[in-house]
Amino acid sequence: AQKVTQAQTEISVVEKEDVTLDCVYETRDTTYYLFWYKQPPSGELVFLIRRNSFDEQNEISGRYSWNFQKSTSSFNFTITASQVVDSAVYFCALSNIKAAGNKLTFGGGTRVLVKP
Amino acid sequence: DGGITQSPKYLFRKEGQNVTLSCEQNLNHDAMYWYRQDPGQGLRLIYYSQIVNDFQKGDIAEGYSVSREKKESFPLTVTSAQKNPTAFYLCASSIGPRTGGYTFGSGTRLTVV
Numbered sequence: 001a002q003k004v005t006q007a008q009t010e011i012s013v014v015e016k017e018d019v020t021l022d023c024v025y026e027t028r029d030t031t032y033y034l035f036w037y038k039q040p041p042s043g044e045l046v047f048l049i050r051r052n053s054f055d056e057q058n059e060i061s062g063r064y065s066w067n068f069q070k071s072t073s074s075f076n077f078t079i080t081a082s083q084v085v086d087s088a089v090y091f092c093a094l095s096n097i098k099a100a101g102n103k104l105t106f107g108g109g110t111r112v113l114v115k116p
Numbered sequence: 117d118g119g120i121t122q123s124p125k126y127l128f129r130k131e132g133q134n135v136t137l138s139c140e141q142n143l144n145h146d147a148m149y150w151y152r153q154d155p156g157q158g159l160r161l162i163y164y165s166q167i168v169n170d171f172q173k174g175d176i177a178e179g180y181s182v183s184r185e186k187k188e189s190f191p192l193t194v195t196s197a198q199k200n201p202t203a204f205y206l207c208a209s210s211i212g213p214r215t216g217g218y219t220f221g222s223g224t225r226l227t228v229v
Contacts, residue, residue: 009156035218043204045220091158102147102166102210103174104218106158 002027004094006107013082014115021077021110023092031097034068034075035104039089048090051075053097082114118143122207122221128229129194129201137192137224139207145219146211148190152176153204153223162205165190194226202228 003026013019025034036048049059051068059066063080079086092107120141129135139148147166151159161174165184179198184190190209194201207221 004158006158037220043206043223043225045206047218050217103149103161103164104151104159104208106151106160108158109156111156 002029002032002094002096002105004092004105004107006090006092006110008110009108010111010113012113012115015084016081019079019082019086019112019114021079021090021092021112023075023077023107025073025075025092025094027094027096029096029098033095033097035091035093035095036066036075036077037091037093039091039109041088045091048077079112082112084114084116087112087114120207120209120219120221122205122224124224125222127224127226129226131228132196134193134195135201135226137194137205137207137226139190139192139221140188141190141209141219142188143209143211143219144187145209146187147209148184149208149210149218150174150180150182150190150192151206151208153206159206162192201226 005024032053034051038046056068065078067076089109089111091109093104095104123138149164150162152162153159160176162180163174163182165171168187171182171184181193205224208218210218
Protein backbone atom coordinates (compact mmCIF):
# COMPACT_ATOMS: atom_id res chain seq x y z
CA ALA A 1 0.00 0.00 0.00
CA GLN A 2 1.11 3.54 -0.59
CA LYS A 3 0.21 6.73 1.21
CA VAL A 4 0.81 10.45 0.83
CA THR A 5 0.47 12.81 3.78
CA GLN A 6 0.18 16.57 3.63
CA ALA A 7 0.04 17.57 7.25
CA GLN A 8 -0.78 21.22 6.60
CA THR A 9 -4.44 21.64 5.71
CA GLU A 10 -4.30 25.40 5.25
CA ILE A 11 -1.58 28.04 5.12
CA SER A 12 -2.23 31.77 5.08
CA VAL A 13 0.49 34.24 4.11
CA VAL A 14 0.82 37.84 3.09
CA GLU A 15 1.91 38.56 -0.45
CA LYS A 16 5.68 38.34 -1.03
CA GLU A 17 6.19 35.94 1.84
CA ASP A 18 7.68 32.52 1.11
CA VAL A 19 5.58 29.45 1.79
CA THR A 20 6.65 25.82 2.06
CA LEU A 21 4.26 22.92 1.63
CA ASP A 22 5.23 19.62 3.19
CA CYS A 23 4.67 16.22 1.59
CA VAL A 24 5.63 12.87 3.14
CA TYR A 25 5.03 9.61 1.32
CA GLU A 26 5.08 5.91 2.05
CA THR A 27 5.69 3.19 -0.50
CA ARG A 28 7.33 -0.22 -0.58
CA ASP A 29 8.42 0.23 -4.16
CA THR A 30 11.84 1.50 -5.12
CA THR A 31 10.74 3.04 -8.40
CA TYR A 32 8.05 5.66 -8.32
CA TYR A 33 7.04 9.11 -9.48
CA LEU A 34 6.16 12.04 -7.26
CA PHE A 35 3.98 14.90 -8.42
CA TRP A 36 2.69 18.29 -7.36
CA TYR A 37 -0.57 19.65 -8.74
CA LYS A 38 -2.28 23.00 -8.26
CA GLN A 39 -6.07 23.21 -8.06
CA PRO A 40 -7.41 26.75 -8.49
CA PRO A 41 -10.99 27.60 -7.51
CA SER A 42 -12.22 26.55 -10.96
CA GLY A 43 -11.42 22.95 -10.00
CA GLU A 44 -9.13 21.63 -12.70
CA LEU A 45 -5.78 20.14 -11.75
CA VAL A 46 -2.74 21.96 -13.07
CA PHE A 47 0.42 19.89 -13.34
CA LEU A 48 3.44 21.50 -11.70
CA ILE A 49 6.18 18.88 -11.53
CA ARG A 50 6.96 15.18 -11.81
CA ARG A 51 9.98 13.62 -10.11
CA ASN A 52 11.44 10.17 -10.70
CA SER A 53 12.56 8.33 -7.57
CA PHE A 54 16.04 7.94 -9.04
CA ASP A 55 16.53 11.67 -9.40
CA GLU A 56 17.03 13.43 -6.09
CA GLN A 57 18.19 16.69 -7.52
CA ASN A 58 16.26 19.66 -6.30
CA GLU A 59 14.51 21.68 -8.94
CA ILE A 60 13.68 25.33 -9.40
CA SER A 61 11.18 26.76 -11.84
CA GLY A 62 10.71 30.48 -11.51
CA ARG A 63 9.30 31.15 -8.04
CA TYR A 64 8.69 27.44 -7.45
CA SER A 65 11.24 25.03 -6.01
CA TRP A 66 11.10 21.45 -4.86
CA ASN A 67 13.19 19.58 -2.32
CA PHE A 68 13.18 15.79 -2.75
CA GLN A 69 14.78 13.75 0.06
CA LYS A 70 14.47 9.98 -0.17
CA SER A 71 16.07 9.54 3.24
CA THR A 72 13.07 11.18 4.88
CA SER A 73 10.51 10.23 2.18
CA SER A 74 9.67 13.86 1.64
CA PHE A 75 8.99 16.00 -1.41
CA ASN A 76 8.46 19.55 -0.21
CA PHE A 77 7.37 22.48 -2.33
CA THR A 78 8.30 26.12 -1.79
CA ILE A 79 6.74 29.18 -3.36
CA THR A 80 9.07 32.15 -3.13
CA ALA A 81 7.70 35.68 -2.98
CA SER A 82 4.11 34.48 -3.06
CA GLN A 83 1.47 36.27 -5.10
CA VAL A 84 -2.31 36.40 -4.81
CA VAL A 85 -2.56 34.21 -7.93
CA ASP A 86 -0.83 31.45 -5.99
CA SER A 87 -3.95 31.03 -3.86
CA ALA A 88 -5.15 27.51 -4.53
CA VAL A 89 -5.17 23.98 -3.17
CA TYR A 90 -1.94 22.10 -3.79
CA PHE A 91 -1.76 18.32 -3.99
CA CYS A 92 1.20 16.01 -3.69
CA ALA A 93 0.78 12.62 -5.38
CA LEU A 94 2.63 9.34 -5.90
CA SER A 95 2.51 6.61 -8.54
CA ASN A 96 4.50 3.39 -8.55
CA ILE A 97 6.22 2.92 -11.87
CA LYS A 98 6.03 -0.87 -11.92
CA ALA A 99 2.57 -1.29 -10.42
CA ALA A 100 -0.33 -2.26 -12.61
CA GLY A 101 -2.69 0.51 -13.54
CA ASN A 102 -0.32 3.46 -13.14
CA LYS A 103 -2.57 4.80 -10.41
CA LEU A 104 -2.04 8.09 -8.64
CA THR A 105 -2.34 8.29 -4.86
CA PHE A 106 -3.02 11.81 -3.62
CA GLY A 107 -2.40 13.55 -0.35
CA GLY A 108 -5.22 15.45 1.30
CA GLY A 109 -4.11 18.77 -0.13
CA THR A 110 -2.94 22.05 1.37
CA ARG A 111 -4.99 25.17 0.84
CA VAL A 112 -2.79 28.24 0.35
CA LEU A 113 -4.30 31.66 0.85
CA VAL A 114 -2.15 34.59 -0.18
CA LYS A 115 -3.46 37.91 1.08
CA PRO A 116 -2.58 41.18 -0.62
CA ASP B 117 -6.20 20.70 -29.26
CA GLY B 118 -5.96 17.38 -27.47
CA GLY B 119 -7.45 16.96 -24.05
CA ILE B 120 -10.15 15.53 -21.85
CA THR B 121 -13.72 16.75 -21.91
CA GLN B 122 -16.00 16.16 -18.96
CA SER B 123 -19.66 16.95 -19.13
CA PRO B 124 -21.73 18.35 -17.68
CA LYS B 125 -19.83 20.77 -15.46
CA TYR B 126 -22.67 20.82 -12.91
CA LEU B 127 -25.17 18.05 -12.36
CA PHE B 128 -28.10 17.75 -10.00
CA ARG B 129 -29.64 14.43 -9.11
CA LYS B 130 -32.63 13.44 -7.07
CA GLU B 131 -32.15 10.83 -4.42
CA GLY B 132 -32.65 7.34 -5.74
CA GLN B 133 -31.76 8.17 -9.32
CA ASN B 134 -28.84 6.93 -11.35
CA VAL B 135 -26.79 9.51 -13.22
CA THR B 136 -23.98 9.19 -15.77
CA LEU B 137 -20.97 11.47 -16.01
CA SER B 138 -19.27 11.74 -19.36
CA CYS B 139 -15.51 11.64 -19.98
CA GLU B 140 -14.06 11.81 -23.49
CA GLN B 141 -10.41 12.09 -24.52
CA ASN B 142 -8.78 12.64 -27.91
CA LEU B 143 -5.23 12.02 -26.74
CA ASN B 144 -5.11 8.40 -27.84
CA HIS B 145 -4.32 7.42 -24.25
CA ASP B 146 -4.80 3.80 -23.26
CA ALA B 147 -5.52 4.33 -19.56
CA MET B 148 -8.35 6.31 -18.01
CA TYR B 149 -9.32 7.01 -14.41
CA TRP B 150 -12.14 8.41 -12.28
CA TYR B 151 -11.42 10.23 -9.04
CA ARG B 152 -13.75 11.63 -6.43
CA GLN B 153 -12.99 14.74 -4.37
CA ASP B 154 -14.92 15.73 -1.27
CA PRO B 155 -14.67 19.25 0.17
CA GLY B 156 -11.37 19.80 1.92
CA GLN B 157 -10.10 16.37 0.98
CA GLY B 158 -7.82 14.78 -1.53
CA LEU B 159 -8.74 12.75 -4.56
CA ARG B 160 -9.72 9.12 -4.20
CA LEU B 161 -9.69 6.59 -7.03
CA ILE B 162 -13.07 5.13 -8.00
CA TYR B 163 -12.32 3.05 -11.11
CA TYR B 164 -9.63 2.82 -13.73
CA SER B 165 -9.23 1.20 -17.12
CA GLN B 166 -5.99 0.26 -18.81
CA ILE B 167 -7.48 -0.92 -22.07
CA VAL B 168 -10.78 -1.08 -23.94
CA ASN B 169 -13.33 -3.50 -22.49
CA ASP B 170 -11.39 -3.84 -19.26
CA PHE B 171 -11.56 -1.92 -15.99
CA GLN B 172 -10.71 -2.38 -12.32
CA LYS B 173 -12.10 -1.11 -9.06
CA GLY B 174 -10.24 1.58 -7.21
CA ASP B 175 -10.41 2.38 -3.53
CA ILE B 176 -14.03 3.52 -3.37
CA ALA B 177 -15.90 1.69 -6.16
CA GLU B 178 -19.04 0.82 -4.21
CA GLY B 179 -22.11 2.48 -5.68
CA TYR B 180 -20.41 3.29 -8.99
CA SER B 181 -20.16 1.56 -12.35
CA VAL B 182 -18.16 2.22 -15.51
CA SER B 183 -17.80 0.98 -19.06
CA ARG B 184 -14.98 1.21 -21.60
CA GLU B 185 -16.44 0.31 -24.97
CA LYS B 186 -14.29 2.81 -26.83
CA LYS B 187 -10.75 3.99 -26.22
CA GLU B 188 -11.91 7.60 -26.17
CA SER B 189 -14.73 7.23 -23.67
CA PHE B 190 -14.95 6.21 -20.01
CA PRO B 191 -18.38 7.13 -18.58
CA LEU B 192 -19.07 6.86 -14.87
CA THR B 193 -22.52 5.98 -13.54
CA VAL B 194 -23.35 7.01 -10.01
CA THR B 195 -26.02 4.58 -8.91
CA SER B 196 -28.69 4.92 -6.26
CA ALA B 197 -26.58 2.58 -4.14
CA GLN B 198 -24.01 5.33 -3.63
CA LYS B 199 -25.06 6.71 -0.27
CA ASN B 200 -23.28 10.03 -0.44
CA PRO B 201 -22.77 10.98 -4.09
CA THR B 202 -22.45 14.74 -3.68
CA ALA B 203 -18.85 15.46 -4.67
CA PHE B 204 -16.54 16.76 -7.37
CA TYR B 205 -15.59 14.12 -9.94
CA LEU B 206 -12.42 14.26 -12.00
CA CYS B 207 -11.55 12.12 -14.98
CA ALA B 208 -7.94 11.55 -16.06
CA SER B 209 -6.02 9.67 -18.71
CA SER B 210 -2.46 8.51 -19.26
CA ILE B 211 -0.58 6.99 -22.16
CA GLY B 212 -0.15 3.77 -20.25
CA PRO B 213 1.64 2.07 -17.40
CA ARG B 214 4.97 3.39 -16.19
CA THR B 215 4.78 6.60 -18.15
CA GLY B 216 4.14 8.94 -15.25
CA GLY B 217 2.11 11.38 -17.30
CA TYR B 218 -1.51 12.24 -16.65
CA THR B 219 -4.04 14.61 -18.15
CA PHE B 220 -7.06 15.71 -16.12
CA GLY B 221 -10.44 16.96 -17.19
CA SER B 222 -12.05 20.04 -15.69
CA GLY B 223 -14.40 18.04 -13.49
CA THR B 224 -18.13 17.55 -12.86
CA ARG B 225 -19.72 18.78 -9.66
CA LEU B 226 -22.57 16.46 -8.68
CA THR B 227 -25.16 17.55 -6.13
CA VAL B 228 -27.97 15.41 -4.80
CA VAL B 229 -31.12 17.42 -4.17
